[in-house]
Amino acid sequence: MTNVQTKKELSDEYQNVKYILTSGMRTRLLLSIYEESKNLEQLRNELKKPSATILHGLKELENINLIQKVQKHYELTSNGYLLTTNMIKLIENWYSINKSEKFWNNHDLSDIPESLLNNIYLLKDAEYETSTTSDLSNAFNKYIDLISESKELHIILPIYSENHFKHMINLLNENRLQSLELIVNNKILTSIKENPDLEENLIKHEKVRVKCIKHDLKLFLTYSKNFMSLTLFLKDGHYDDSQILIGKDENALRWALNLIQFFPIE
Known part of the structure; x- marks a missing residue:
C-alpha cells in the first residue's frame, strides 16, 4: 500500500x-x-x-x-x-488530554511510544499537580511524599539529581524502601559511579538494581504498586520538575508498566 x-x-x-x-x-x-x-x-x-x-x-x-x-x-x-x-x-482520550491540557501541551512527548499515546485514555483519572509562585517545590514534594509511602519502586531516571538520590538513600537506609530499580543511560550511570557516596549507598546497595538503556530519554517515570508519576522535559530540552502527573488507579498503573517495559535494556 x-x-x-x-x-x-x-x-x-x-x-x-x-x-x-x-x-x-x-x-x-x-x-x-x-x-x-x-x-x-x-x-x-x-x-x-x-x-x-x-x-x-x-x-x-x-x-x-x-x-x-x-x-x-x-x-x-x-x-x-x-x-x-x-x-x-477516542472520547476518553480527548477527555484525558483536555483534563491535563497544560501538562501535555507544554512538554516534549517524543519519547512516549505511539502505542501509549494512543492509549492516553488510561490516564483519564490521573491528577495534574503544578508548583506555584508561592510554593515552588509543590510538585517535587508531592513526589517525595509518594515514594516515601512505597515499598517498591521502578524509576526511569533521565537526570542526575543528587536531591532525588538523597531521598532514595534515606528510604533505603530506614528500611522503608525494600526494592529499587533504577533505569538510567550510560552517562548518568557513569556520573553516579564517579560519586563515591552514591556508588556505595546506591549502586552497591543490596536492595538496588540498576539497568542501563541506550536512549537519552526525555521522561521521568516512577512506577510502584500504589502509584505512577510522570514528569517530562520542556520543548526547549530542559527538564521540568514543576509539573507532575500522578495516577493511582489500575489503568494508570498499567499504562506506566507498559512504558517501563517498552524500552530495551542493554
Whole structure:
C-alpha cells in the first residue's frame, strides 16, 4: 500500500467517522446499546426523544451495517461494536488530554511510544499537580511524599539529581524502601559511579538494581504498586520538575508498566 493510497483510504474512512460523530442522535444510539440490546421504548425513555427521531437514527445506522434489529430489540453488529469501542476510546482520550491540557501541551512527548499515546485514555483519572509562585517545590514534594509511602519502586531516571538520590538513600537506609530499580543511560550511570557516596549507598546497595538503556530519554517515570508519576522535559530540552502527573488507579498503573517495559535494556 502506497502512502498516497493510505491517505486516500484514511480520508474515505474519515467521512464515515464524521457521519457518526456529527450526529448526536447516531452517537448516542451507539453508546446506548453498546453493552446491551434495547427496544424502542427503552431507547425513548433513556434518550428523551420522540419515537420518530429515534427510528430515523436507527434506520441510518442499519443502512451502514452498524446495528441490527432482532425481535424488537436493537443491537450492535460486529462492525458496530468495533466502531463504538474505538469511538469510546477516542472520547476518553480527548477527555484525558483536555483534563491535563497544560501538562501535555507544554512538554516534549517524543519519547512516549505511539502505542501509549494512543492509549492516553488510561490516564483519564490521573491528577495534574503544578508548583506555584508561592510554593515552588509543590510538585517535587508531592513526589517525595509518594515514594516515601512505597515499598517498591521502578524509576526511569533521565537526570542526575543528587536531591532525588538523597531521598532514595534515606528510604533505603530506614528500611522503608525494600526494592529499587533504577533505569538510567550510560552517562548518568557513569556520573553516579564517579560519586563515591552514591556508588556505595546506591549502586552497591543490596536492595538496588540498576539497568542501563541506550536512549537519552526525555521522561521521568516512577512506577510502584500504589502509584505512577510522570514528569517530562520542556520543548526547549530542559527538564521540568514543576509539573507532575500522578495516577493511582489500575489503568494508570498499567499504562506506566507498559512504558517501563517498552524500552530495551542493554
